[in-house]
Amino acid sequence: MAVKAATQKRAQRIRRQIRKVAGDRPRLSVHRSSKHIYAQIIDDGKGHTLAAASTLEKDLKGSLKTGADIAAATAIGKLIAERAGKAGVKEVVFDRGAYIYHGRVKALAEAAREGGLSF
Structure with missing residues (x-):
């Protein structure tokens, strides 16, 4: 099995488990690459992104040494x-x-908890 296929399969397995326990709560999804990190809060019921943040944003890009x-x-x-x-x-x-x-x-999860999110 190719690495990309295995990664997608693992992510889908995690999402399937999350849907069982989520109820009506939105999902805080994290994606990391070799150079950046991204976070989104997604309402799966409506299919909308409620909030998003990434290291590509101009105001953060200047203040961070690297996005990774x-x-x-x-x-x-x-x-x-x-x-x-x-x-x-x-x-x-x-x-x-x-x-x-x-x-x-x-680190992202702990900082989000300190910022007031509950999960």
Whole structure:
């Protein structure tokens, strides 16, 4: 099995488990690449993105050393929590995708919790 297919299969398995426990809560989805990290809060019932943040944003890009470290993930976690609060979201379900809960993904999740999100 190709690496991409295995990654997609793992992400779908995680999403299937999340749907069982989510109820009506939106999903905080995380994507990381070798250079950046992205976070979205998605309402799966309506199929809309309620809030989003990434290291590609101009105001963050200048203040971060790189978009691919724990400091950047922490900044994105705080920013997504702030934007979720403005959108009226307090409780979410964390979707780590195919990534293990470690390093940048863990830093983003902990910063989002400190910012006021509950999951």
